[in-house]
Amino acid sequence: MAKFVPEPFRIKMVETIKMTTREEREQKIKEAKYNLFNLRGEDVYIDCLTDSGTNAMSAGQWSALMNGDEAYAGASSYYRLIDAAKDIFGYGYFQPVHQGRAAEKVLFPTFLCKGKYAISNMFFDTTRAHVEIAGARAIDCVVPEAADTSLRAPFKGNMDVERLEKLINELGAENVGLVVMTLTNNSAGGQPVSLKNMREVSAVCKKYNIPLDIDAARYAENAQFIKMREEECKDMSIREIVRAVFDCADMFTMSAKKDTIVNMGGLIGVKDGDSPLILKIKANCISFEGFYTYGGLNGRDLECLAVGLYEGLGEDYLKYRIGSMQYLADRLDEYGIPYQAPIGGHGLFLDAKKFYPNIPYYEFPGQVLSIELYKEAGIRGCDIGSYMMGNDPDTGKQIESINEFTRLAIPRRVYTQSHFDVMIEAIKNVWDRRAEITSGYEITWEPPILRHFQASLQPVKR
Numbered sequence: 001m002a003k004f005v006p007e008p009f010r011i012k013m014v015e016t017i018k019m020t021t022r023e024e025r026e027q028k029i030k031e032a033k034y035n036l037f038n039l040r041g042e043d044v045y046i047d048c049l050t051d052s053g054t055n056a057m058s059a060g061q062w063s064a065l066m067n068g069d070e071a072y073a074g075a076s077s078y079y080r081l082i083d084a085a086k087d088i089f090g091y092g093y094f095q096p097v098h099q100g101r102a103a104e105k106v107l108f109p110t111f112l113c114k115g116k117y118a119i120s121n122m123f124f125d126t127t128r129a130h131v132e133i134a135g136a137r138a139i140d141c142v143v144p145e146a147a148d149t150s151l152r153a154p155f156k157g158n159m160d161v162e163r164l165e166k167l168i169n170e171l172g173a174e175n176v177g178l179v180v181m182t183l184t185n186n187s188a189g190g191q192p193v194s195l196k197n198m199r200e201v202s203a204v205c206k207k208y209n210i211p212l213d214i215d216a217a218r219y220a221e222n223a224q225f226i227k228m229r230e231e232e233c234k235d236m237s238i239r240e241i242v243r244a245v246f247d248c249a250d251m252f253t254m255s256a257k258k259d260t261i262v263n264m265g266g267l268i269g270v271k272d273g274d275s276p277l278i279l280k281i282k283a284n285c286i287s288f289e290g291f292y293t294y295g296g297l298n299g300r301d302l303e304c305l306a307v308g309l310y311e312g313l314g315e316d317y318l319k320y321r322i323g324s325m326q327y328l329a330d331r332l333d334e335y336g337i338p339y340q341a342p343i344g345g346h347g348l349f350l351d352a353k354k355f356y357p358n359i360p361y362y363e364f365p366g367q368v369l370s371i372e373l374y375k376e377a378g379i380r381g382c383d384i385g386s387y388m389m390g391n392d393p394d395t396g397k398q399i400e401s402i403n404e405f406t407r408l409a410i411p412r413r414v415y416t417q418s419h420f421d422v423m424i425e426a427i428k429n430v431w432d433r434r435a436e437i438t439s440g441y442e443i444t445w446e447p448p449i450l451r452h453f454q455a456s457l458q459p460v461k462r
Ligand SMILES: *Cc1c(COP(=O)(O)O)cnc(C)c1O
Pocket: 052, 099, 100, 101, 102, 124, 126, 127, 182, 183, 186, 215, 217, 254, 255, 256, 257, 258, 265, 266
């Protein structure tokens, strides 16, 4: 069984967290209308709602912050960021933006409009939303292994390349505005994509002249998986793997709040530094985000991002990061608790369908399990299933997700081995009592788009 990989860092500053009782938490979640996004952070003990922007910055980043140049245009911090990004990715143009969805908002309308399609191994929720906001339709095309949570395949995040080509032929290549490869595949459970699959997808895109975008939020964790699991890459450095992966694509959109280990930030990269696309990106950026040398970020944020790009690719750090996931997974295996296996890079995706087989998708098993974990130990996770998927934009009907997950996303460099042990014990307790839960939740109010962030719910009474 995997041991906890010791942290390659030590603690210099601590943050106190409040301890609450089960009675208090039952009251809090009721007041939050059974939506974990409505809870106050201070009422959470271990916050696994997301690994996005919840990372701990390093001493190196905090000291770089003091060098922030706040010039409106042409800040030296901007050039430091561009130099770091060029060094790592080898692309011709980079656009800082305030976070991942801003990258999508700036880039997607240049390729997508009504009547067009975007195809991905799997779209993340905000990414899907920005395809739809641009007027287009989003199609997921992940390999079928992703739906089988007990099947231990090495690259369950891959694109189904055969189906991709079939889809392109059915829809007409001219109607497919964009192909998006999400690394790692967040919605499939943080599952990695192989370099081989990237190369195959790239070849299909070239054949049909369709631009290929990498949704690069967790590209570093993906590179570590490639190093561990793809035979031909085992002797490559992480940096070499990253280059090989990004060489396959034409551009990337990145939420830097994940693998770049900052609290806020995003980046767009375009391989061809002379592409006419760059003028459109700058124009959209100036309208929505701010002048193109700051993109909605402070100069100090650009500094932290430049340092974080390198730290996120640290070989010891990535070994610890993926190793700590393996520690979690091995304990769950010991108790026979079902999750998307093998474990992904940024969190644990518990298979809520197997916890609660009698709760139908429209009563949101993933949401049920998230609420039980909060009540049990103050752990905040979230639903990645039918509750998150929402309603079909054409029919208004609830979509049935292929998986019903409760995601416990692990913030980077924040929690220790003892926090991991608290999580494991809580999950086991909830698993042991699973038969007591026989009904789920219903929505009493929802907004039309990205409803899971804001909706109100109540327990279904039978
Ligand atoms: C987080 C995330 C996004 C959106 O990024 P934000 O910084 O949250 O706006 C897009 N795609 C994937 C895969 C993500 O994980």
